[in-house]
Amino acid sequence: MTDIALARSAVEAEIEGLTLVGVLERTVRERGAEPAYSDRRVTSEPADGTGWRTVTWAGLRDRARGLAAVYLEAGLEPGDTVTIMASNRIEHVVADLAAVLAGGIPVSVYNTLPPNQVTYLAEQLAPRIVVLETGDHVRRWRQALAERPEISRIVAIDPAIDPAIDPAIDPAIDPAFDLLRADSRVLAWSDAQLRGPAALARQDAALTARSEAVRPDDPITILYTSGTTGQPKGVVLTHRNIWFEAVTSARTAHLDGPGITVSYLPFAHIAERLLGLYIPQLQGGHVHLIDDPATLAATLVEVRPTRFFGVPRVWEKIRTGVAAALAAEPDEARRAAVRQALAVGLTYIESTQTGRATPPRLREQFEAVDGPVLRPLRAALGLDRIEWATSAAAPMPVEVARFLAGLGLRVYDVYGMTETTASATACSPDSFRLGTVGRPHDGIELRLADDGEILLRGPITTPGYHRDPAATAELIDADGWVHTGDVGEVDEDGFLRVIDRKKDIIITSSGKNIAPSNIENALKESPLIGQALVVGEGRPYLVAILTLDGEAAPVIAKRLGVQPASPASPASVAELAAHPTIQAAVAAAVEATNARLSRPEQVKAYELLAEEWTVGSEELTPTLKMKRLIVSSRYRDVIARLYGEKA
Incomplete structure (x- = not known):
């Protein structure tokens, strides 16, 4: 066996x-x-x-x-x-x-x-x-x-x-x-x-x-995927699916007892x-x-959970908030001390990755800055009691993971889908590598198809879609493999890295294959930029549509000396998007991102919108992922303008 x-x-x-x-x-x-x-x-x-x-x-x-x-x-x-x-x-x-x-x-x-x-x-x-x-x-x-x-x-x-x-x-x-x-x-x-x-x-x-x-093989629930095209599909999950997933994921995460x-x-x-x-x-x-995600930050500070799951956008906002607060700190000596502590925290967390070792001297340095600097920062976020933190729903930008590591937080990226009863792979305390979604849970099989598509098999696989045998046959092949629709890579130690959705991979007119999410995540590393859509299928170059971060932009604007039209209230997103100082800062962020990318991956033109994308306005899913097709369709005139075409 x-x-x-x-x-x-x-x-x-x-x-x-x-x-x-x-x-x-x-x-x-x-x-x-x-x-x-x-x-x-x-x-x-x-x-x-x-x-x-x-x-x-x-x-x-x-x-x-x-x-x-x-x-x-x-x-x-x-x-x-x-x-x-x-x-x-x-x-x-x-x-x-x-x-x-x-x-x-x-x-x-x-x-x-x-x-x-x-x-x-x-x-x-x-x-x-x-x-x-x-x-x-x-x-x-x-x-x-x-x-x-x-x-x-x-x-x-x-x-x-x-x-x-x-x-x-x-x-x-x-x-x-x-x-x-x-x-x-x-x-x-x-x-x-x-x-x-x-x-x-x-x-x-x-x-x-x-x-x-x-009975264990009876449905425990049916969950409808929030698709962006066509009608949603109902994923049937059984009691057996759920309890296998719960037990094997708890083993991976070392979650014992109540949290x-x-x-x-x-x-x-x-x-x-x-x-x-x-x-x-x-x-x-x-x-x-809590019924309103807008209250999440305050609730974390009040509750101080021992376990926390954050979708990537939540972790991005935590990073943006800390970075903005640090930038606004008037005491240069304190800013320098925090930056030094963050650098030590990152080096320490990096040393705990699988295949590495933590030198005793580094451990001492981390302990020296953790108590007086990093732990208070985590406490200000309500994350000082965290025993296990994770991210899922979409690949978390590696720079966000590195920033959180600087705070002394190991955020374990996991990967899966509704059709695999949540996570099939995960990083964990004893199997951890930044930039990856870990290795398969106990009892779960993973392999890559010839085109790089991630295939999964195990007791967490859904029996199928409710009253939709045709879609079920497309999802699960004759050998029981779930075709995830995601493209990935597996390194020499078995850690999986998700590249992008297979259907979202851009093939430019020169035949270059590009994962847009990597570029979008790089753009969003700027605290000013809240959302980014990169397009370029069949085109000679890439363009982007950007929005400001509604929470961070006013803070940064104030630091840059941008005064709101009405002193009684902060500047609106529309007002900031039109301000030359903010436009220049966004241009600098795009330029800095391009400097890190290969020439075919660089954004040659972009437009900064005067509005945000939200769940209510239907550009984002309830887990704050961008609905790419809806955004592309809604802003087709903007895309045409960026390519110098008529809409």
């Missing part, structure tokens, strides 16, 4: 027979009185004195069982779906768990889905129960709710959706809620919780039978489900839920 097969067998033996039902019960037995989830909500439920509502593991299980009984009385059958559109909050977790306990399949969907995609998903999933949070969600679901007769219950989290509330009495009620007032299927969340105990008394035996009937974490990505994303739902349910732990 090969080493991979032996490792796979060991993990499979550990998870034999496991389902979410059993995992949750075990955690309740062992940690029932300990905190499970906290959030910040204005509800009738009291907070704990710090503004957080908190539920224990036992309380979470009890709430979920009560709601599961309500689901049964609403007609939920084994295998039916419960679709949830809600932010990260305790109610979302309860609604999800209740579906599994009742034998159903919870499906969290992105809150930003347009109505046409909601209607498509409702047709695909035929949900028995829909859980909605806000008036905006009601508007997005209006057509689907009217057209899908199989929806027997609409659970409304926001009290304002309660049909018993008269909008004439409370003018603050969102008019969207009027859409539901005549719908007998609507049940307010507060009523569902009140009905739970009585429903559970009636349905206890039936619910227990449903829970016990759940303290912050959950800020949507539960429609596999990384957040794994780190915010499944691993905490496997190990216990305390998850702090």
